[in-house]
Amino acid sequence: MVTGGDYQSAAESRDSAAYSRDGGATWRQAAEPPGGFRSAVATADGRRLIAVGTNGSDSSDDHGQHWKRIDSGSWNALTVSKSGAWAVGAKGTVARFE
Numbered sequence: 886m887v888t889g890g891d892y893q894s895a896a897e898s899r900d901s902a903a904y905s906r907d908g909g910a911t912w913r914q915a916a917e918p919p920g921g922f923r924s925a926v927a928t929a930d931g932r933r934l935i936a937v938g939t940n941g942s943d944s945s946d947d948h949g950q951h952w953k954r955i956d957s958g959s960w961n962a963l964t965v966s967k968s969g970a971w972a973v974g975a976k977g978t979v980a981r982f983e
Contacts, residue, residue: 890922
């Protein structure tokens with residue numbers, strides 16, 4: 886799973902996510918991409934993916950084929966630990982996704 890896009894056009898979702906089922910030999914674009922530029926993506930619980938970016942975050946329950954908006958915060962980075970998925974943004978903003 887990879888995410889990205891154009892950080893200068895954060896709301897543009899075209900070409901913002903792709904997934905591979907063969908270890909990266911071939912890639913497919915997400916059928917329903919995240920809601921724009923996404924700077925980080927991680928597996929939250931072994932199955933669900935979370936992607937964060939400056940205009941919100943999204944989750945996918947089907948290996949990155951379809952994404953659903955989960956918030957509209959401005960996030961720069963993401964990590965997953967035993968206590969949950971954590972995102973950080975500007976001016977010390979921190980969020981925990983459950």
